Amino acid sequence: xxxxxxxxxxxxxxxxxxxxxxxxxxxxxxxxxxxxxxxxxxxxxxxxxxxxxxxxxxxxxxxxxxxxxxxxxxxxxxxxxxxxxxxx
Numbered sequence: 506x507x508x509x510x511x512x513x514x515x516x517x518x519x520x521x522x523x524x525x526x527x528x529x530x531x532x533x534x535x536x537x538x539x540x541x542x543x544x545x546x547x548x549x550x551x552x553x554x555x556x557x558x559x560x561x562x563x564x565x566x567x568x569x570x571x572x573x574x575x576x577x578x579x580x581x582x583x584x585x586x587x588x589x590x591x592x593x
Contacts, residue, residue: 510539513581516543516559520588523547530572536584537568541585554591559584 509532514525515538526546530539540559544550549557559566561575561584576582 509573509580512576512579514539514572514593515581515583516546516586517583518543518547518549518586521549521586532571532573533574534572535568536566536570536572536575539572539584540568540586543584547586549586549588556589558587558589560587561585564583 511529512532512534514528514530518526523546528539530544536559540557541560543564544557551557558568561582565587566575566584572582
């Protein structure tokens with residue numbers, strides 16, 4: 506069995522004016538790292554009453570998961586950056 510050494514990652518943000526954030530990363534890279542890079546790319550930061558997270562496959566992805574876990578056998582994965590506002 507061939508071991509993957511890279512996964513193509515795309516992050517979209519419907520509220521952003523920039524195009525998608527794209528990178529090629531190792532399968533052991535965490536979702537948290539991708540989130541930090543995407544937030545920088547899209548020029549957003551954590552705020553009171555606002556939480557940013559990544560979703561893939563229609564589900565919120567925990568920051569401790571790896572790209573290999575999210576992508577499964579796929580060579581690429583697409584995330585969506587989600588801005589969740591909580592009433593405080």
